[in-house]
Amino acid sequence: MSERISRREMLSRVAGLATGAGLALVQEKAEAEWLGEFPRVAVSVKTSPPGPKSIAMLERMRKVIGRTNYSGLYGITLEGGQGAYVTDLDGNIYLDCLSAATTNVLGYGHDEVALAYYQTATQLQNSCFPYSANIQAIELAEKLTRITPGRHAKKVLIGLSGSDSCDGAIEAMRKYTGRYAVIKFANAYHGSTGLSQQASGFRGLNDGIYPPSPNFITVDFPVTLKQRDEVLRRIKTLLTSGEIGGVLAEPIQGDAGVQVPPEGFFPLLAEMLSKHQALFIIDEIQSGMGRTGRWWAIEHDGVVPDILVTAKGLSGGYAPISALIGRAEVIDALHPAQHLFTYTGHPPSAAAAAKVISIIEDHDVMANADKLGCRLLGRLQALQLQYPDVLVEARGRGLMIGLEINISRDPAACKLFAMRCVEKGVYVGYFGNAQQVVRIEPPLILTEEQTELVADVCAEVAKEMHSGRIPASTREKVRNFAIGL
Ligand SMILES: Cc1ncc(COP(=O)(O)O)c(C=O)c1O
CATH class of the missing domain: 3.40.640.10 (Type I PLP-dependent aspartate aminotransferase-like (Major domain))
Structure with a gap:
């Protein structure tokens, strides 16, 4: 992460949370001490993604990189990471639920x-x-x-x-x-x-x-x-x-x-x-x-x-x-x-x-993936029962989880769901033969609080989708930036 979060900054965010400010949840340092002294960070999306710097980079990229190399999801250019968080060029901080397509199993900044x-x-x-x-x-x-x-x-x-x-x-x-x-x-x-x-x-x-x-x-x-x-x-x-x-x-x-x-x-x-x-x-x-x-x-x-x-x-x-x-x-x-x-x-x-x-x-990383995966899947399955019109199924094992979205009425529904999660600071992906599945594959060092945040954000988005309250601006972004595999 280009800007390491200072203790002072962290405390001000704690204060923000205490006053109920937005979705910014302050994360406690990873429960597992073995992770070392990662700075405490929180999701923070102040510039609606993709922000102007990401968009400019996208234009630059398109001039020099062949299109088959890029199947981008949101038009976002990532810049850094720390623990289970990634930052983009516009200074947004997301909880990473994609792990660079499952490569970054230990998260970021692992010295x-x-x-x-x-x-x-x-x-x-x-x-x-x-x-x-x-x-x-x-x-x-x-x-x-x-x-x-x-x-x-x-x-x-x-x-x-x-x-x-x-x-x-x-x-x-x-x-x-x-x-x-x-x-x-x-x-x-x-x-x-x-x-x-x-x-x-x-x-x-x-x-x-x-x-x-x-x-x-x-x-x-x-x-x-x-x-x-x-x-x-x-x-x-x-x-x-x-x-x-x-x-x-x-x-x-x-x-x-x-x-x-x-x-x-x-x-x-x-x-x-x-x-x-x-x-x-x-x-x-x-x-x-x-x-x-x-x-x-x-x-x-x-x-x-x-x-x-x-x-x-x-x-x-x-x-x-x-x-x-x-x-x-x-x-x-x-x-x-x-x-x-x-x-x-x-x-x-x-x-x-x-x-x-x-x-x-x-450091018992597999036990962590097992425990938190079970917890997350359980919450997502409960959510599916609550919103069967939006969610078809939550499935997976450990921290390899897919949340299938009902795309029968709107083929873009899954991309909208995923884009909305990103706007709220949870960097999921999407895939599937019809691009119908939200991809939740975070670093295996996730904490309990972070796990709850993923489920909370999915719940918010499911509710929005259920009640037809996905913003028009999100749909516009999906039209302009979503590609996916
Ligand atoms: C199951 C599986 N096999 C093979 C590959 C190809 O791996 P790579 O992109 O590292 O060549 C991928 C990549 O997405 C994959 O998910």
Whole structure:
């Protein structure tokens, strides 16, 4: 955060709260002492977002950045962060409920991680792992083999982003099984590189880039028991062809709008795959690193995947790094140089990731995500019962929560809801195959007070929407600035 909040400023905000001023809720320092001495800050939206500086930056950006790089949500340019708060160029302070698309699992200003990166960078900024190993990458791989499900022999391939590690997982699957075909799920998102993009079922992502391929077979992602049985029947039939190398799945679909599979789906699927010597690849890029209250969301299903892919929160947002962790014999089916990069195992990034893993382990971060996630989901589900005309469903696990908005009367309703939350200082996102789901994925260091604030703001907005009191200015902003995935 460019302006660190002084004690004096903080006290004046406390006074503001005491007199009932606006929505500015003063946050107590994070309950967990391990977070260190973060300044106490409060949400404060004094310039209606996107403010003039953000808008000017948007214009500047559009001149030089290709449009495919930017699927912005609100036209806001972020500038800094501290604890669970982010600031924008116009000086607004939001409670972050997006975590830069789940990368910033420990929030902002985490000196320990930044220092691990910095110290390594000053010592050895790169070794080009394909030519010369480095200790940081090896230590990270050792940690990853320890914290992923299963006690069998595992190996790790380190990459640069979730997309390329999904590519690597499919490459390993193909080499190991000798089969090219992958079963993927409708509305899945696995990335923006060759194989990961083809494995994604998200709207027009592949249009005009990849011709339809018989090697990527789409099945529906089930959310009910009836759908579960139908999908499993379909997969069983597909497997009998003997051409399927494996299934690539998100344990909870993220960008599709937090779609949670029904009980038993993954255990039954894994059993079926193993019978046909096909592999189970799980994409934990969004759901992993403690977000659902366990290291990996698939742990809730008690299933051990053949390959697990992680990225995003792996480095807490401090470095672009990803990894796939799999059965040793599957990973080593790839010959030397079939999956590597100049920046593979980049020492500072690996050191940052290793530090994030230690912090999550040492300070009960997953327990916090579990506890506060349950509390938040409970409040949102109660809200849904109160406003069924506005809210379709609140769902998720831990701090991976989606609030589905009724868009049947107004296709922009979800964007309006989200924009209104942002105007009130809670920086949520929105996604889903019809952009119908408010995305609530805060840093895992959230406090109880912050959790209540998220629920309180959602309640205010639901009430406004229910009574037709969303301001015309918010609608105008949605028209001008909302894009989204
Ligand atoms: C589930 C999932 N898989 C893969 C990716 C792609 O990761 P990256 O953007 O780091 O390449 C994402 C990113 O949104 C994701 O959510």
